[in-house]
Amino acid sequence: MSDVSDWWRTSIIEMEPGKISFRGYPVEELIGNVSFPQMIWLMTRGDLPDENQAALFQAALVAAVDHGPQAPSIAAARMAVTCGLPLNGAMASAVNFLDDVHGGAGEQAVELYHMIDAAGGPEHTAEILARWQEKRTKFIPGFGHRFHKPVDPRSPRLLGLVDEAAAKGVVSGRFAAIGRAIERTLAETKGKAVPMNIDGATAVIYAELGFPAPLARGLFCLSRSVGVISHAWEQMGQGGRNKGPTPPSYRWTYDGPPRVPGRIAPKDNQ
């Protein structure tokens, strides 16, 4: 019997009839006594953050909830409910979209910060950026925004909170320094501002608080799910059936071969 139970072993949750504990804490003591962000931290990491850590953590969760219906994830959520999906299905569809390109920048930014940190800190920024572009991709994750120019309004606010936390000794501040070094280096290299965006700023917070890179993506998914549910629910109220991406009258441009009837010989005995 133990091989079957062992197949699903976990250190997260312990259960017997009438008893549930998470990471060793009885559930009835967590309920009402820890905040939702503290619970997210406990579940993903195994320990409880203090109030200051939790406050900085939740600032990142608050910041990334939504970026409007032109984001593919939000559009997907809104279309999904008009296809008949309930909120779980709409949320699943939207979160699935938060892959490498749409939802991976935060994770990649934490990786990049860790690389710079491991190399010795901000003065190694240019060298690590070059290595990133050579080995990974030309996109520097977490910097630049095609829409919010010159500044993404969320980033300076989040960095300001990191500075406050660093001043209080809650975090070290060294990943904020790394983030700012990237911003400076990119501005010099490109000759124009390539400011830190929401992914770069939340990645600073996740790195400061000690979250490993892949969890940055998971936490972004949690955060963006709030917008997803809100938009899906609003769309349910607006109604619609099989909502497509554009009003039906627009259709799409066809650029394939011309319609030529009569090229297929009918089968004799199908």
Added chain:
Amino acid sequence: MSDVSDWWRTSIIEMEPGKISFRGYPVEELIGNVSFPQMIWLMTRGDLPDENQAALFQAALVAAVDHGPQAPSIAAARMAVTCGLPLNGAMASAVNFLDDVHGGAGEQAVELYHMIDAAGGPEHTAEILARWQEKRTKFIPGFGHRFHKPVDPRSPRLLGLVDEAAAKGVVSGRFAAIGRAIERTLAETKGKAVPMNIDGATAVIYAELGFPAPLARGLFCLSRSVGVISHAWEQMGQGGRNKGPTPPSYRWTYDGPPRVPGRIAPKDNQ
């Protein structure tokens, strides 16, 4: 141009370059000043809850994060990462599972409470339960648990918090009364305890706070996603490739027709 923009109209988010606001609140004022549960409330409903409302709300979010790897959603998340999916894909797969049976009980319980409330309150419980079973399903959503006997440890704790909130005038307490009336009625009818479970208890909170029924499902998805990400992340650490539901040595019982070779005539000219 306006028909295209109108196709995606929303009252949730307003944006121009360098400016984002949610429900009329500038994002940089929300970050650092509202809690994550307050943000969830603002996004889904349009207004900000006070601290007491937010505290009760977050108790429900904390309570439902996980029920272990025998829950299909959690098992799915753990299997998913061993198939190569990143955390967004694991979360999408798991949340998709939170459909009518696995994740719909909270939504249905809110509906049931509203029906009893609309009928005049707790004294109409038996009558409405009978109607529910006739029109909807024999399962009374939110009550009974195949594992937690005699009591689901989360429910009395959550109801206690509702009572405290009612005593302070934060909520009316009438949905707690309805929930308890269902519990009493079921005990009388069945001759044994059918105690309120996590879905019934969180539904009391969501109903007390004025959330419409479908959002109860959405909020459960948000809450359970915390466990999903935690288990998926733990599984990434454990490793494994193509993790199946049981250790490979077990295989499955085959109960179909016997293997009979030689029944298909080879095609001549395929």
Added chain:
Amino acid sequence: MSDVSDWWRTSIIEMEPGKISFRGYPVEELIGNVSFPQMIWLMTRGDLPDENQAALFQAALVAAVDHGPQAPSIAAARMAVTCGLPLNGAMASAVNFLDDVHGGAGEQAVELYHMIDAAGGPEHTAEILARWQEKRTKFIPGFGHRFHKPVDPRSPRLLGLVDEAAAKGVVSGRFAAIGRAIERTLAETKGKAVPMNIDGATAVIYAELGFPAPLARGLFCLSRSVGVISHAWEQMGQGGRNKGPTPPSYRWTYDGPPRVPGRIAPKDNQ
């Protein structure tokens, strides 16, 4: 050990090292000797269709592969790959959208045909349509098209193949008669043509061939997946990152409360 194996019991596939059989047929005898549509039939139903049945079956599968990028499923597939998802993720996202409204009409049409058939056949059409609209929904599944007016080009072709098959004794033709009776009845009731669409026509075929209603949805998902993969793959070639539903310059119409800064009191010690 047997309770674990029994938990996953199936009559579809039998396996031991070096041996695989489906429904009793050795896999190496199926490969190269049965067509893909025959295999789909065998797997879902347990027996092999003859060539005539398979030919009619595959006409339905061929007919429903795609309806262009304004269909939410196809749009989702195209957006998905620009978010970083590989083809499996794009296909999953798209197929998830084929729910009650977008992908359920075929299943519902088979149900409706069965109701009319059980009531005694075409002469009971008006009565059953009324009951459907009273008990289920005002939409008559499988009839009418907002775009293809006056005729969906796939339907008469598919019905013609059913007629040929009925003439040869492959099928009875009674569900084609029911489908045409619905078309006539709707034309009389509404005073205008409400022609059978692709879902109504494929449902005739699935009903004629004896597929239960829920499989009609599954088969539609299989068929539409062909278009899904094709569009996702084409989009990969076109490139793009985070493709939204409309060109970025359009944005959306905001119809919520005006942006009012300064309403949130900063927290003292968060």
Added chain:
Amino acid sequence: MSDVSDWWRTSIIEMEPGKISFRGYPVEELIGNVSFPQMIWLMTRGDLPDENQAALFQAALVAAVDHGPQAPSIAAARMAVTCGLPLNGAMASAVNFLDDVHGGAGEQAVELYHMIDAAGGPEHTAEILARWQEKRTKFIPGFGHRFHKPVDPRSPRLLGLVDEAAAKGVVSGRFAAIGRAIERTLAETKGKAVPMNIDGATAVIYAELGFPAPLARGLFCLSRSVGVISHAWEQMGQGGRNKGPTPPSYRWTYDGPPRVPGRIAPKDNQ
């Protein structure tokens, strides 16, 4: 208006009211005259295969439909329907699992074959295998099977069909030669048989027929979806609610910190 239509441009499908064509072929001429595999080929590639190409192609589609409920994808499909999901949701959940590890081997094998072909053919196998293991992963995609020893029954049958097609001039046979060279090289290197598995064998076919590597994954998803739907449908018949991975009596092994009550100070005013 054209920028909106251009945003969704495609060369796959052309539509106007009452007219649909795919790759230039009117839909009503395709229905009943081309097989489902031919349609899959036309949609993904733009041209119609002849009967011999289509026959080889469909052998690959037939071969990969299912590998039993211990495959995570199939287990997911079966669990999904017990959570309340319809067949589209079950299929979406399962196909999502067919990612790099579970569904990517065919795609990777095509890539590997192309690398060997580009290097000059079978005699460069050892060198390219070494490069693959250095640059990509230690797993050689498409070879070895933890269950089917010594031989995967599908592979020799599929290779036999490739040989027949090569003898008729339908394909060149050079990717079959490459596949066999890999098998020989691995046997020599490892000192034991590491036979070609289903992914390696279907990859030979897809490479012979000219499908680009990523489509090998998409085609595997299509093929495996047949098993997915079959198992989901069978599970619907078996019933069950919230089917977990093991019988409920097994639970899981907990290996985390011990349960210690009393460590969280209740909040004063939450």
